[in-house]
Amino acid sequence: MNRYKTISMAFIILFFLSFNGLFAQMGGGHGGHGGHGGNGHQGGNDCDPDSLIPVTVSGTAIVDSSMMHPMYYLDENGDGEADYHLNFGPWWYEPDSGNASRPNDGDFVTIDGGMHDDDSLMGNLPVIIVYQINGEFWRDPFDPSWTHHGGHGGGHHGGHGHTWGWMHDSLQVVTVTGTAMVDSTFIFSHYYLDENNDAVPDYYLNFGPPWYEPPSGAERPNDGDVVTIMGGLFDNNNLPMIIVYEINGQVWRDTTGWGPHMGGRWIYRYMNQASHIQAPFDDDDWMDIEPGWHPGGGGHHGHLPDSLFCQMIQIFPQNAPNSNNENVFAAYEFGLFSPGGVNILWQDHMYGRHIQFANNVDYQLHYNDIQLQGFNIDESTIQVKYWNEQSNSWEVMGNAVVDMVNNTVTITDATVSSLFILTGQQNPLSIDEQSPTLATQFTLEQNYPNPFNPSTTIEFSLQDNAHVVLTIYNVLGQKVVQLLDEAKPAGVYQVKFDAGNLPSGIYFYELKVGDVSMVKKMNLRK
Incomplete structure (x- = not known):
């Protein structure tokens, strides 16, 4: 047979x-x-x-x-x-x-x-x-490997959550040369290095989140490329990991601004100084935990342990669970890990647990104008919400202060939740209606087709000769690619955007004409 x-x-x-x-x-x-x-x-x-x-x-x-x-x-x-x-x-x-x-x-x-x-x-x-x-x-499909700094943390399927960090205060700087091995089973590739040419990976290469692109123009390697990597070696009990600082002599990430735990830090019951924890790829996202946070009690039977590793990352808004009825334009995940590696903000394979510290935690959450314009958010209506697993709903944090100049939201609250979101009401007027003078300078059409896979066309028209910049951003408002940056005579233009090498999701395109800009949203579905 x-x-x-x-x-x-x-x-x-x-x-x-x-x-x-x-x-x-x-x-x-x-x-x-x-x-x-x-x-x-x-x-x-x-x-x-x-x-x-x-x-x-x-x-x-x-x-x-x-x-x-x-x-x-x-x-x-x-x-x-x-x-x-x-x-x-x-x-x-x-x-x-x-x-x-x-x-x-x-x-x-x-x-x-x-x-x-x-x-x-x-x-x-x-x-x-x-x-x-x-x-x-075997593997966790939702595990954001760029926040992994030592071993598998349990993942969504293990009920431990997926942010993790290391306890080391420093990393050994190494330079290694070998062949890149790329695992692209999932939409976000994982990168490895075969140093001794035996076709088996010797190191895991951590390039950070998939949306991160260095100012130097350096690129991630293709499978089979011979590369030289300089970075920080984290040698755990499994496959050693290198946090990439340089690739082939080009700067990938300037580490001078990183804290000792790259986006995370240990806090202790009897500490006498505040701990500052910031997101690894946005210094304006952070939390400060003051001495006296521990509510007392032992490290078991539901009480907090005497030490916790705290970490925060910004996540794609559409990945915030149960948010279909919320007008989310930014989202954040927090982890509180016991010395045994268990995230106490995840339990029973469920997300969204929250706990109360004995004193307040200071938070700052950062957003950008691309997110505001792309989601058409009325900035004066921004709210911060956390997921409450007891009420099974998103709860408003009432003491949030929005700084519209610096695009930040600050909160002081004893609540620590695994998930925070920023929401806001839609602007009652479209961008065109908000700025009627735009129509006299230029127009920007909705891309077509939309949704698209893998390419789409962006059309715009200029009333007069002007310098034009057309840029694509991801849903976090981070630049993906610049399609145009040049002077154009008056007329109608069509620009093709090929997203064949990008993951599915929401993207924004911004047209700048002189000092005036317009942003629209598009959806890549693969």
Whole structure:
């Protein structure tokens, strides 16, 4: 009996032509480096984890070892044929903690994972990206690896939350050269370095959040590129991680402004100085915790431990859960970790727990004009809300102070929640109506098509000769690419924007004509 469902030769040829990188594990690949030959994905690569269907399936593993690197399938109904293709990531990938391993042919296994809703990826077999095998952690699709500074922190599936940091006050600065290995199973790629040319990663490379781009113009490597990395080495018990400072001699991140824990810091019950915690990639997002924060009691039975590692990051607004009825334009996640690595703001696989400190915490949350204009927010109506798991709703923090000059919101409150959001009412007037003089200078049309994949057209018109700057931003208001920066005569213009290398989500495009600008929102759906 044929253990694999029949795929026509014509389909195989077309599949190879269309998805060359998908089967790079079979030799060649795009990297030009024989030992790597691409990242070895097994279907469903570059997918958005939010688009995957959570599933748990049990069955017999089928391992096809006829290729350079094995392909994995699952027979769920015991008929001897594959019902699912199992994606364990690149052939060289191993989880950073736990005892999980790939199955042998004939093993009975239980798989927890995310199923791709496009069953045409692997010859009409549904693809499951593996999160757990037999209850052992394999990978966390929602884990923001750029905040990982040592080991797997439990993730959303483990109920511990996903921000984490290190206890070290300094890092060893190292310079290493090797071949880049890129795991693009998910929409945000993970980067590794093979230093000794054995086709196995020796370091994990932390380039920061996927939206971060350095002012120097340095770029992340492609799979198979030979690169020289200078950075801070965090040598944990698993794969050593390098926080990238330079790549091929170009500055990636200026570390002179970083605190000792890169976005996090330990606080202690009997500390005598305030602790300042800031987000790793925006110095204007921070929290100050004063001595006396500990409410008393022991470190068990629901009481706070004597020490906590505190961390904050800014997240995409659309990733704030249960926010469909909220007009969210900025969002933040906070973590409070016990010495054992458990985030006490996450429990029972649920987000949004909040606790009360014995005294107030000072917060500052930063937003920018691109976010305001892109979401058409009336700045005078901005509110800060936190998620209350007891009422199962977003609660307003009533003492927020909005600084419209510096684009910050400050709060003083004893509440520490895992999730904060900034919301605001829509401007009653459109941007055109708010500034009627704009129409006499230029017009900016809505991009078309919208939503789009992967390219769209942006049209604008100039009434007079002018210097024009057209820029694309992500949903955090951070610049992605500049499409135009030049003088233009009066007329109508159409500019094509190709987002083939960008993840799905909301983006903004801003047209500056002289000292006047307009921002519109667009939606990339892959």
